Amino acid sequence: MPSSRLSRRSAIHALGLATAWSISPLRAGLAAAATRDTPDFIDALVARMTLEEKAGQLTLMASAWGGDRAAGLNPPGGLSDFDKQIEDAVAGRLTGVFNGNGAAMALRLQSAVMERSRLKIPLIFAADVIHGHRTIFPIPVGEVASFEPELAQRTARAAAFEAAGAGIDWTFAPMVDIARDQRWGRAMEGAGEDVLLGRLFAAARVRGFQGDNLAADDAMMACAKHFAAYGAAEAGLDYSTADLSERTLREIYLPPFHAAFAAGCGTTMASFNEIAGVPSTANHWLLTDLLRGEWHFPGVVVSDYTGDMELIAHGVARDGRDAARLAFLAGVDMSMESDLYRLHLPGLVRDGHVPEAAVDRSVRRVLAMKAMVGLFDNPLRRIDPAREAARSRRPETMALAREAARKSIVMVRNQGGVLPLPRASRIALIGPFAAGPHDIIGGWSVYGDDAQGVDLATGLRAAGGHVTVVAGCAIDAPLPGGIAEAVAAARAADVVMLTVGESQDWSGEAQSRAEITVPQAQQQLAEAVAATGKPIVVVLKNGRALALSGAVRNAAAILVTWQLGSESGHAIAEVVYGDHGPQGRLPVSFPYESGQEPYHYDHKTTGRPQPPGPLQPYKAHYHDLPDAALFAFGHGLTYGKITYADLTMDRTTMPWDGTITVSARLTNHGARAAQEVAQLYIHDRVASITRPVRELKAFAKVALAAGETREVRFTLRRADLLFIGLGLTPTVEPGQFDVWIAPSAQDDGVHGTFELLQT
Structure with a gap:
């Protein structure tokens, strides 16, 4: 079949992912740090640092004075170590802490650093603010069930308002891993199994956490995690291997990250898993060739909790020193919790195993991040115990929590x-x-x-x-x-x-x-x-x-x-x-x-698909089950009674540079008003790469009063038909496509076909 390949950049623009990122002030600031075109004060600071202080700026540790539940989630050590942690911070051995005990903890640490440290570089305070701070919203996968990215943006904005009021500058969220095996426990943190929802909710949450001005005292830096394919763990076993093709990686698992970066997300976290035999924390192709070279990501890459140390157990590093070398040279700027960078980076530089220029580049990225969140202007910007109490669980935030839960x-x-x-x-x-x-x-x-x-x-x-x-x-x-x-x-x-x-x-x-x-x-x-x-x-x-x-x-x-x-x-x-x-x-x-499991609605047909009706021998199904879901992706009932009818298209052929508009009539035959989620799916009938049985391309919430009929309308463009082709580049091919407007991925709704013409 003839094909027309688009450049990756063109494809990204077509998907609407690049524009916001290209004009983002955050991107400009972080990009400057990566290219040495940084503010003079940052270059001056780097020039004054010892190797030990540089390694300290790349070392993040759990707060020794943690929040109430933090110790159970990520054990940091006892409260008795907090005085030692203060001394580490003052000595320049620490860039910041995470999951601490609010503004009181942050005030003691930051004040000590600004009063007693040699270089007066402020600490950064991070936390896992996954679905709320003191006011707790639905778990992320539950909130995605709302099919309202705007709702997720509002709850993330509210979470940032509360958390930043407690001294938090940086959140390790959103998690944007696609989860197609429900045995995996971390499915609860993401957006489910669909790429479109993953992209939309990733971008929405980044916008919510970061707000319009990252330096504001109600904003936090976001961190898209876990890079990459953590959700593809074999058998749904956490931390396990992800062995998948580069095509699947690019088509399924990477797009939500790109959407997050397009929305201005300035940091990402390396994932625990390996991909094709290479742990992500040591994967130069992933963290440098792809992320830096191909995507031009200028932000900070942080390891997951002791992720660099775990390279030893993976069997790719001999010891802690070797693990630090592998992780740093792969592209991990900041080490979380293992302390390996502080212990080994200076010696690795002195012995010629790690270039000091590379260390300087990572330090500039970290300092630029601190500047972006306003810490150099005011190290106590977000640290105010009175404000922390005043922002916690306000009536309007609780009302939002109820709305989000209900939806x-x-x-x-x-x-x-x-x-x-x-x-x-x-x-x-x-x-x-x-x-x-x-x-x-x-x-x-x-x-x-x-x-x-x-x-x-x-x-x-x-x-x-x-x-x-x-x-x-x-x-x-x-x-x-x-x-x-x-x-x-x-x-x-x-x-x-x-x-x-x-x-x-x-x-x-x-x-x-x-x-x-x-x-x-x-x-x-x-x-x-x-x-x-x-x-x-x-x-x-x-x-x-x-x-x-x-x-x-x-x-x-x-x-x-x-x-x-x-x-x-x-x-x-x-x-x-x-x-x-x-x-x-x-x-x-x-x-x-x-x-x-793993089961997802957008699976392939195989060469022997089970046709509609009774199970047939030598077809793709289990002996005792249909190849279907009990309750399908996109399914959900209302108190109305909704029917779909009269699919219409403004044309049956889509010009190469044109559009096609697809519409249907939705009627509520019930006695109660309803909010219906109409979903647009397509299927590419013949392509050079096998295509899923359906792919979600758009959806719309439609309010229907009792007895009301409304038209729902979607417009498709050539960019909506992209897939990763034979050359591992975004590709569009002419041919026939099925299209559905339906209430779920397994419902026929209304169906039609159109043809994409190549001109």
């Missing part, structure tokens, strides 16, 4: 219209997540507090509900008499709300699961309660897609509520009682069984 809820089943519930309903609220200050805020929250969150029982009662609460079982163990008590409560109620799923500690880093199912104790509880015959509404607590079975899968209604953060209970109650309709859509595919 993240996905109703995947509602047989017989059991939802919404009348407020007069007698509810038996059963399950380990029904009540209590636990499993509310979600995983990877350093500064959040379950005790300040709203549980489901509290939310329902505050909304006027009549609720009897019975735990029935623990998260992964039975309780004496628990099932009998739950069955009795169910028999006395009009409806059962069954809260089942995962503890928030079961998702996140190092939380891979071989079986992504509801734990046995909870499943047994569900079966016993279902035997009463009472209608069941499952309220699923999850940090990933789960493989549901039995009474849970067959419940009258299922709400996927993720881990919704501070306002969880209020948000769920508003949806359950119909004050707001559900409007979330799944950003991940829910499989029939764990054994289907």
Whole structure:
């Protein structure tokens, strides 16, 4: 087939990724640091530094005086070491700390450095502000279910407002890894399985964290992580190998990073995993040839937590000195937590193994980053204990948390219209997540507090509900008499709300699961309660897609509520009682069984695809399962009744430099208003590289009153048809394309075809 290749730069512009980055003041400042065209004061500082002080500027450590939950997430050492850490900072052995204990901690450290250090270079304070600071928003994958990038920008802006008020200059977020295996625990931190959503939410979160002015006291530097393909870990096992083609890397796993950089993200974090036998922390091709050479990224690359030290266990470094050499020469500017740069870089330079000019370049990048966030102008810019308290959990931020939680809820089943519930309903609220200050805020929250969150029982009662609460079982163990008590409560109620799923500690880093199912104790509880015959509404607590079975899968209604953060209970109650309709859509595919993983909607057909209908022999399917999802990517129900009809195109052929507009009519036949998410998918029928069965190219939220019909319209351009071709360059080929406007990746919706013409 004839083809026309675009340059990478042209393709990036076509995708709308390069313009913002090319004009970003942040990019200009960091680029200047990379080329020695830096402000005079930075060059003067570098000229005055000893090798030991330069290595110190490239060394980041966990705060010895950490936040309440920080020690459990990343153990930093005891509080008794804080005085030693102050002395390290004063001596120039430290560029900054992360996950510290707020403004009071930062004030002591920064004041000591500015009063007593030789060069008076301010420290930078970093933290894992993943989905909120003190006010906790839904976990990232849950928030992506809103299909509203603008919402993610607002929650990131609010998180920056709170966190910067506590002295934090830099957040290790957003995580932009594509996650196609739901066994991987860190799926909860990203945007799901789709590249378009990954790109849009990466850019939105960067804009939110960084604001309009990085030097403002309500902005933080963002860090796109983990570079790269961390989400492709074999078997969904955290830290494991990612062995994938360069085409897959470029087409699936790299675009969200490029989107983040296009939005102005000034830092990135090297990933733990290896790619094709080379750990990312030691991967010169990835961190230098691609990131610096091809993409011209001028910002700071930081290792993940002890990532450079782990090169020894990977088997590519002999010892700590060798690991420091490999990581630094590969392109890692800053070492996190291992202390290897401080210990070994000076000697490596003196022995001729690392050029001092390269060290100077990395130091200039770090100093430029500190200048960008305003630290040289005012080292105490964000450090004010009174402001920290004043910004925490303000009413408008809590209202945003409730809005975000509400919009993240996905109703995947509602047989017989059991939802919404009348407020007069007698509810038996059963399950380990029904009540209590636990499993509310979600995983990877350093500064959040379950005790300040709203549980489901509290939310329902505050909304006027009549609720009897019975735990029935623990998260992964039975309780004496628990099932009998739950069955009795169910028999006395009009409806059962069954809260089942995962503890928030079961998702996140190092939380891979071989079986992504509801734990046995909870499943047994569900079966016993279902035997009463009472209608069941499952309220699923999850940090990933789960493989549901039995009474849970067959419940009258299922709400996927993720881990919704501070306002969880209020948000769920508003949806359950119909004050707001559900409007979330799944950003991940829910499989029939764990054994289907990795599963993603945009898979290839294979040469022996299973046709519609009964399973056929010698076709691509499991012996006992269809090659499909139980609940598809993009699926989500409303309290309306939406139909799709009358796909129209303004033309059936797309000129090479033209467009084609595709539209459909959406009608709400229900009695309630609804927010429908119309999704545009394409399929390239014949190409030089096999193409997915569907690819999401656009979506739109459409508000439909009861009985209302509205037209939804999308415009496709040649750039929307790009793929990575035979030469590993962005390619567009003429030919026929299928197009759908549909409510999910597995729904036919309305369908048509068009042809791209080459002129």
